[in-house]
Amino acid sequence: MSFLEEIQRRRTFGIISHPDAGKTTLTEKLLLFGGAIQEAGAVKSNKIKKGATSDFMEIERQRGISVATSVLAFEYNGIKINILDTPGHKDFAEDTFRTLTAVDSVIVVIDVAKGVEEQTEKLVEVCRMRNIPMIVFINKMDREGKDAFDLLDEIEQKLGLKVAPLSFPIGMGYDFKGIYNIWEKNINLFSGDSRKDIEETIEIKDLASSELDTLIGDNAAQTLRDEIELVEGIYPEFKKEDYLNGHLQPVFFGSALNNFGVRELLDCFVDIAPKPRAKQSEERLVKPDEDKFSGFVFKIHANMDPNHRNRLAFIKIVSGEFKRNTPYLHVRNNKKLKFSSPNAFFAEKKEIVDISFPGDIVGLQDTGSFKIGDTLTEGEILNYKGVPSFSPEHFRYINNADPLKSKQLFKGIDQLMDEGVAQLFTLELNGRKVIGTVGALQYEVIQYRLEHEYGAKCSYENLNVHKACWVDPEDSKSEEYKEFVRVKQRFLAKDKQNQLVFLADSSFSLQMTQQKYPSITFHFTSEFN
Numbered sequence: 001m002s003f004l005e006e007i008q009r010r011r012t013f014g015i016i017s018h019p020d021a022g023k024t025t026l027t028e029k030l031l032l033f034g035g036a037i038q039e040a041g042a043v044k045s046n047k048i049k050k051g052a053t054s055d056f057m058e059i060e061r062q063r064g065i066s067v068a069t070s071v072l073a074f075e076y077n078g079i080k081i082n083i084l085d086t087p088g089h090k091d092f093a094e095d096t097f098r099t100l101t102a103v104d105s106v107i108v109v110i111d112v113a114k115g116v117e118e119q120t121e122k123l124v125e126v127c128r129m130r131n132i133p134m135i136v137f138i139n140k141m142d143r144e145g146k147d148a149f150d151l152l153d154e155i156e157q158k159l160g161l162k163v164a165p166l167s168f169p170i171g172m173g174y175d176f177k178g179i180y181n182i183w184e185k186n187i188n189l190f191s192g193d194s195r196k197d198i199e200e201t202i203e204i205k206d207l208a209s210s211e212l213d214t215l216i217g218d219n220a221a222q223t224l225r226d227e228i229e230l231v232e233g234i235y236p237e238f239k240k241e242d243y244l245n246g247h248l249q250p251v252f253f254g255s256a257l258n259n260f261g262v263r264e265l266l267d268c269f270v271d272i273a274p275k276p277r278a279k280q281s282e283e284r285l286v287k288p289d290e291d292k293f294s295g296f297v298f299k300i301h302a303n304m305d306p307n308h309r310n311r312l313a314f315i316k317i318v319s320g321e322f323k324r325n326t327p328y329l330h331v332r333n334n335k336k337l338k339f340s341s342p343n344a345f346f347a348e349k350k351e352i353v354d355i356s357f358p359g360d361i362v363g364l365q366d367t368g369s370f371k372i373g374d375t376l377t378e379g380e381i382l383n384y385k386g387v388p389s390f391s392p393e394h395f396r397y398i399n400n401a402d403p404l405k406s407k408q409l410f411k412g413i414d415q416l417m418d419e420g421v422a423q424l425f426t427l428e429l430n431g432r433k434v435i436g437t438v439g440a441l442q443y444e445v446i447q448y449r450l451e452h453e454y455g456a457k458c459s460y461e462n463l464n465v466h467k468a469c470w471v472d473p474e475d476s477k478s479e480e481y482k483e484f485v486r487v488k489q490r491f492l493a494k495d496k497q498n499q500l501v502f503l504a505d506s507s508f509s510l511q512m513t514q515q516k517y518p519s520i521t522f523h524f525t526s527e528f529n
Contacts, residue, residue: 003321003357007288010359011273012082012316014099016124017109018117022139026109026256027085031074033266071314071361073344079270082361098372098420100126101384102298102316104274104359105133107265108159108249109256112138112145112172116158124159131246133274136163137265142190142255144173149230152251161249164238165231167264169253170216170224177216179253180204180224181264182231183238187215190260240272276359279318281375281382286319288358293320293328294377295362296384297370300419311415312343312363313370320378322356331375331383339364372420391524392423392436395465395503396443401457412454416446417496425468425493425501434493434503435460436468464505468493469522471500484517 001009017023072083086099100106106127110116127134138151146154152163170177170187178189187202204212207228212221242248250268254261276288286294299314315322322328327336343363344353356362364370375382400409413433417424422437437443443460450456471492473481485492491503502522504510514522 003291004289006357007359008275009079010082010276010357011079011105011270012084012103012276012359012361013105013107013269013273014084014086014103015107015109016086016100016120016127018111018114018119021109021111021114021117021120022256023109024085026107026137026139026262027072027083029256029259029262030081030083030266031072032259033076033263071363073361076266077270080360081270082359084361097123097126098298100130100132101296102314102361103132104277105135107269108134108136110136110138110151110155112140112151112253113143115146115151115154121158124161128160128246133244133246134161134249135243135265135269135273136161136249136251137256137261138251138253139256141169141172141179141253141261142176142258148172148227148253152235155249155251162236162247163249163251164235165253166238166250166268167252167254167261168224168228168231170220175220176255177220179261179264180207180228182228183250183264183268187212188261188264189215190255190258243272244274276318279384281384283380283382286382288319290319292378292380293322294318294375294380294382295322296376297372297374300366300370300372311366311368311418313366313374315362315364315376317356317358317360317362318384319358322360322362324352324354328376329379330369331377331381332371333369335369337369337376341365368415368418371418391468393438394440394443395425395434395436395463395468397461397463398433398435399459399461401459405456408454409450409456409458412450412456416449422446423468424496425503427490428492428494429490434463434465436465465503466506467504467510467524469502469504469510469524470495471502472521472523474519474521478519480517480519484513484520488513 015023015027070085072085074081074083084099084103100123108120108124108127110120124134136155138148145151148165148169152165155161155163166183167179167181169179176190178187180187185204187204189202202215207225212224215221216224236242236248238250239248243250250272252261252265252268254265256262278285278287280286281294295315295317297313297315301312301314322342324342325338325340327338329335330337341352342356344351344356344360353362373384375384398413400406402409413424413435416422422435422442425434425436426432427434435443435446437446447458447460450458473484475481488502491505493501493503495501502513504513510522514520
């Protein structure tokens, strides 16, 4: 296959939703259709001890939630699909925001009973800012939930989307009969038998035919005819270019757990989803079909394999071909690096790849030279934008609970922070270490991973901090700045990049400080230089 054909057949997307809407289950079913796995492990069921393929961290198996973003790839109908399964839990939102910089499109999963939830609103907002094409999948149709039209209204109002249903449910919950596929004009009847991997579809060219009545009964048939007429009357016709520009969002209905409506989603996705897109760097717009390689790190994961203490940097390829054993320029360090075993993924299975194309995600062994947001190129100086650190919401001192293990503890903290799990601040006054996170659940994950992956125990102590602000003085030699450093000494810390951070203990003291030292700017994200 030629280079251009390889790009044409790539689809890289992320799945986002509120926790428990069925994101990981949907990911598994897509893999099932792609022939990548033989049996899906329902995330919640205790009968199947397998656990989901995409959750490989011990804590994820215990909690039944996804903590890390995992990368899965499979082939379907000649198309190479890369899925990034993101954590839905809001304590891990930063990981999800970063992942959205690496995808070309998104599938939003919504629970039929709960409708649009707050976490979904936040994530969709990020997608809208970047005009990422979205497909909506309304899940759990085999349970009682909201009326289909009410749900579509809610999606339009709360998420600010413009929807075009491409399939429509026939009843729901106990009366759930199946799905009418508007996109392919056929009907898929629901048997409720989850052992059947793939349900049969029956082609129906004309809804007015009496065949429909025989299939689903007169009442259901009449209701469906009325509803489809309504759908065609209210909602705009689906146009592919509106979807690709982020102005129109197709909607599908189904039940991921029962494998229902998933094939329709996948077939349509392969047909309409965007191929790898151009990406803006600070210097210029980079197109996928350029012959020179470039890519960026959007995630770092330590200890993919606990026996080897290895770190993996996940790289999204933006342009050109990435070849094994070829030296590439690490732009920030201005150093050439060569990779002898780049990995392609399937959850915890990895294989070494010789050549990868735009749209692919590659894992590179990292000895500590990568940070999130780093760019690799064939020599051109490029910096890809858009992977900021946000000001954390929670702050705690981290203490060493086992004096004999301090080396392990510091190494562990260091590596986990590089991964972007949380942020580390070192106080200027006494060198104590403070960990800032977006959500409180992160502390448990850090504690758990320090103990199980590095053999180090830690304890936490609360610290009253309202916000961490990055300090940006107009003139670092001015008297005003020197006074600020002297007066606020006990509230100052350095982050991992050695940038000065002011830890304000309340919104009032932050305001007062801003008024008292007008020549100093305080930033809430770390990307301001």
